[in-house]
Amino acid sequence: EAHKPSNFLRQIIEKDLAEGTYAARRWGGSPGDAAHHASGQPDPAKVRLRFPPEPNGYLHVGHAKSICLNFGLARDYGGVCHLRFDDTNPEKEDTEYVDSIKDAVQWLGFDWKNNTSGAVETNLYQASDYFDFMYRAAEYLIDAGHAYVDEQSADEMRINRGDFGKPGTDSPFRSRTPAENLARFREMRDGQLLDGAAVLRAKIDMASPNINMRDPAIYRIRRAHHHNTGDKWCIYPMYTYAHPIEDALEQITHSICTLEFEDQRPFYDWLLDRLAEGGLIATPHPRQYEFARLNLTYVLTSKRKLAQLVNENRVNGWDDPRMPTIVGLRRRGYTPEAIQLFAERIGVTKSDSWIDYSTLEGCLRETLDGSAPRAMAVLDPVKLVLTNWDEVMGAGMLDDCSAPIHPHHPELGKREFKIGKEVWIDRSDYEETPPKGFFRLFPPHLNASKQAIAGSKVRLKYGHVIECTGAVKDAEGRIIEVQAKLLPDTKSGTPGADSVKVKGVITWVGVNDAVPAEVRLYERLFREAQPEGGGVDFLTNLNADSLKVMTAYVEPSLASGGAIEAKADDKFQFERHGYFVADRVDHAAGRPVFNLAVGLKDSWGK
């Protein structure tokens, strides 16, 4: 894949492929264990990666990076990527999350099913299916003198673990014989000990400079119902023990994880080396490689914290368009192409950094610009009356206007709408006393140096040139109507159109054919780039004004039967405003609802 920028993971994979590192892999375990594979014996020559989420919440943009990375590398190197539910932790899982994770992976454009070599592999796994093997592996470690049952209290264990620069102290249970350990471990399994009364620990090195190597716990007693294995087990493997075994059984080649697991790598290798010695797994065993997790400004990337926002009703569910979840981004108008482009653009590195949210937004703009149909919309409407319409055009007359669906794709055709005596314009397009550089609507007035300034001439986009004459206010001084004169023979696309030069062009929708629509304008969910910067509670930085709901008017071509009829999930560029999506949930033919996906320019904070 020459066109893709290289990175350290690509280099590792290319080297392993060139050297045939895994092509020579031999299965050491019992055939029953290899049969965890949908295809029985997997093709050893293939790159085999995995995406292993814990099904305890909805996936977020950080997971999207990991999905694009793992599935993308598998695709680029003719390999496969497994989707594995890491459900070794009882209590937390939910089928709602399992389904949403599958949806997210497929929506992003990837699949765990793979049939590159004729045989279809359905590489969908759940880690809890390996509990029997994990238990057998634990008995093997005990037998071989590599694990022991420790019955110190949790406090004693913590104190005896020592600290950085201070070696730990051996547990008094560390010198038990394999036979004693095995008997005790079976008692743990058989429910003869209370929760927390004992743990199985790997026997490695209590003086290791790496605290993770100081006899880490690998099994604990926990009387909890498991969604897959029910009440079969009252002991459960620890994540650090389970994960390398899951990788090994699935014959993963490159196990890619985030940097916080770097200190776990020695244990990963220690464990798999021991199991390989015992002939329990294939060799060479998988290797772990770490990359920097995605930190994105103005959002949180932690399922637990996102769950808190949902549970405390700070947002309207996991798919709230302000959420950095994949379902939230999707409802916001993000496309798989935009997220894939983002993942590629940020790349993979080995050092932690923050990616600016505008990078993600830029990817959305870039991918929508070439395809999204254009439409006019007035988000904060005020009426504009063309006071000379009846004389110039005739009382009650409407004039036909048209615009390209996409300015660079004439083949897509045109949108049609009408202009009449009254049109809706955006309130912000009129200023009684215009600031410098304001080229939209303003009436005749005296400027700061008491010079008489004429009313502005602007073009109603795709329509006529008008000259502003004034406005009508209500008793509170609020503008309820803007007034202007139509300049005859200036209509867009007609011979005299350019006879009057204008500095401003504004968008509008005819009062007679406007379609009312709910428009939801979103701002960032947090006011600070790093919502937890300085160690504060992220709730203190929640942006209270992150949602504004407008009753807008949109052009009739978006309505049923129109040239660009809006259906749920369709994206549009509302000219001068930004990209909008018809809400996946609430949009209906007779009740249009549009969400702001992203503005036209990066204007945040300006």
Ligand code: ATP
């Ligand atoms: P969370 O803390 O949000 O629950 P997690 O890492 O515990 O995240 P898992 O479901 O265990 O979530 O993660 C599945 C995969 O997604 C892991 O391999 C992990 O490395 C990756 N991942 C999670 N968060 C990020 C992130 N911010 N950037 C890149 N990859 C991530």
Ligand code: MG
């Ligand atoms: Mg996790």
Ligand code: MG
């Ligand atoms: Mg986590």
